[in-house]
Amino acid sequence: ETGVTQSPTHLIKxxxxxxxxxxxxxxxxxxxxxxxxALGQGPQFIFQYYREExxxxxxxxxxxxxxxxxxxxxxxxxxxxxxxxxALYLCASSSRVGVETQYFGPGTRLLVL
Amino acid sequence: xxxxxxxxxxxxxxxxxxxxxxxxxNIATNDYITWYQxxxxxxxxxxxxxxxxxxxxxxxxxxxxxxxxxSTLSLPRVSLxxxxxxxxxxxxxxxTNAGKSTFGDGTTLTVKP
Numbered sequence: 001e002t003g004v005t006q007s008p009t010h011l012i013k014x015x016x017x018x019x020x021x022x023x024x025x026x027x028x029x030x031x032x033x034x035x036x037x038a039l040g041q042g043p044q045f046i047f048q049y050y051r052e053e054x055x056x057x058x059x060x061x062x063x064x065x066x067x068x069x070x071x072x073x074x075x076x077x078x079x080x081x082x083x084x085x086x087a088l089y090l091c092a093s094s095s096r097v098g099v100e101t102q103y104f105g106p107g108t109r110l111l112v113l
Numbered sequence: 114x115x116x117x118x119x120x121x122x123x124x125x126x127x128x129x130x131x132x133x134x135x136x137x138x139n140i141a142t143n144d145y146i147t148w149y150q151x152x153x154x155x156x157x158x159x160x161x162x163x164x165x166x167x168x169x170x171x172x173x174x175x176x177x178x179x180x181x182x183x184s185t186l187s188l189p190r191v192s193l194x195x196x197x198x199x200x201x202x203x204x205x206x207x208x209t210n211a212g213k214s215t216f217g218d219g220t221t222l223t224v225k226p
Contacts, residue, residue: 002156035216040218041218043157044216045214045215090157102214104158106156107154107155
């Protein structure tokens with residue numbers, strides 16, 4: 001157990017819909033990163049939030065957006081869902097003091113039909 | 114971020130030592146090498162991290178030669194429960210870049226009885 005929780009665990013949506021995924025970071029961690037992991041591939045970096053500000057973004061379109069709250073929990077929002085958005089969405093929290101070690105949550109499995 | 118190359122898959126037997134090598138020819142001065150383990154439908158789990166020479170913890174050792182263009186994760190006496198995908202990441206751990214990791218497709222290790 002890493003102390004990072006995500007909700008929901010599974011989700012089914014239809015193309016064109018919007019989805020919000022949630023992540024609670026490990027106690028003491030002020031940085032959250034989101035990843036998309038398609039079946040059989042490694043996680044792909046979506047973006048990172050540090051103290052409620054976006055701090056870097058991967059190669060994902062603007063319909064992927066996020067928020068970080070004062071308690072450092074975070075949301076990932078995806079608009080206009082496409083079939084290719086079907087994946088495992090992972091969040092990872094880390095402390096920005098010292099060496100980077102990310103602690104991953106169990107992920108949310110999203111299926112877009 | 115430095116690109117990494119790992120074998121796609123490896124097989125081993127219980128009780129053997131397993132060595133997984135990762136190539137990262139373009140590693141930068143500030144880059145650290147981090148290894149993660151991932152089981153199906155779970156988030157990656159931190160195993161070990163190093164900068165140079167050798168690092169050892171309770172689960173693994175990490176060997177990094179002087180030129181740092183490759184690294185080897187060593188798992189002593191593997192068991193069936195070590196069957197998983199192993200990812201090698203290379204990246205800058207300074208504040209502005211921490212967490213923006215690029216995962217490759219990893220190495221699928223299968224441990225047989």
